[in-house]
Amino acid sequence: MSMLTTTDGTEIYYKDWGSGQPIVFSHGWPLSADDWDNQMLFFLRRGYRVIAHDRRGHGRSSQPDQGHDMDHYADDLAALTAHLDLANAIHVGHSTGGGEVVHYLARHGESRVSRAAIISAVPPLMVKTDSNPDGLPKDVFDDFQEQLAANRSRFYRSVPEGPFYGFNQPEVESSEALIQNWWRQGMMGGAKAHYDGVVAFSQTDFTGDLKKIEVPVLVMHSEDDQIVPYGASAPLSARLLKNATLKTYQGLPHGMPTTHADTINADLLAFLST
Template sequence: MTNMITLGDGTKLFYKDWGVGQPIVFHHGWPLSADDWDVQMMFFLQHGYRVIAHDRRGHGRSTQTSEGNDMDTYASDVAELAAALDLRDAVHIGHSTGGGEVARYVARHGKDRVAKAVLISAVPPIMLRTDQNPCGLPMSVFDEIRAGTAFNRSQFYIDITLPFYGYNRPNAVVSEGVRRNWWRQGMMGGIKAQYDCIKAFSETDFTSDLQSIDVATFVMHGEDDQIVPFANAGPLSAELLKNGSLKAYKGLPHGMPTTDAAVINADLLKFIQS
């Protein structure tokens, strides 16, 4: 693996960097890897863009870190990667947890480097139910994810693909290849880092990040998202953004960049070219 950078704390971060042109940086969801973006990377590579995706620390081929598995560190890691690759005028696209990473990176580190941002099925503003967020999900939901990850990871990662891709819906066309690829990516990563990341994606409040982002930001969210429920995510994020726009996808699941790649890719291209 030659595409590795060593971060300031010694963590090694794996990344893919293909093509030339305006850079598009893809940020993957929990507990996956850069491989989750392969279809999008091939699509935009063929449309003349430079495409970059990294394995978040603790995930995929990057160092299985026991510390630093939080949003502040994730965003700082991206900043180091962007500096090392001299990424400017970049479009940052994040799915699910990766959407939170994009929000924090763009807000805190993206000045003079970021042209646009995209949040797909993303966790902002905040997933957890709190006094300020009474419509969020209860802590028990995330405790179940923690228990499944820590003590039954292999089976849990198989089972979660059903709601993730909407394969538990009536008449759904199930792809076993997609399910196995999700499981493969998840099992590549470090269990401790993935366990810690559950707190990061569920309890981090991105409200101030969203409010401070100046660049055009496209929020894309499926209305049948069973992982990050639509009503408490996409519309609220779009309202907080200074220059945000929302597109809701009727009937589409959390994993819509995979299940409906042609639709998502076309809308991404239109936004980037606009």
């Protein structure tokens, strides 16, 4: 397996396939690099070099008891790009991974980056505050942590069975294969990392980060996202970014890179080709 060791001794697993312009994929909570398999194969066949890592505490990476916050996530991503000596890279992040990409660009600069895309992403801020009245109440995320601590295996069935892929909608046909794959990825990671990660993705304010970014960014989000509400995320992020393209979908779930991979891949390719 391909691994790098960060300055604090954490081992980060990554996949690195092909050659050409690199695309670096950052996955959502509590998944792994495997969540990008469809996109990686799609872009590999079109001449790109495709790279995806397991965030610390997730997948095949090691499970330290500390560092499960956006600063460490961004620093680990920077360590990966430096380890591979990437240049002119495209960064694509889904959900929490979108926050990771945004924080990486703002914290480490854009010298290695040409453009980015954030999909169903958590910025600017998920939790409800006085300055973010359309966010979700903190109780929602406290409940995530309580369910995780009480029975992580059961919780990791209920999320993909329901709102993540939209399988709780009467007109949507459920897929046991997708549910099991989500569960498999989640259970590979560490409970401590996932527990702390709820705070990282829900309470990090990316407003300042978004304002710093100058490379072109494609913001992709569905109005029917049941995990990261559209109105408190994508349009606000697009307005804060200097060079954003907002792509809005209807009827697609939070996990649309998996359930609607053909649509998402085609729109990503079109953005990269401009």
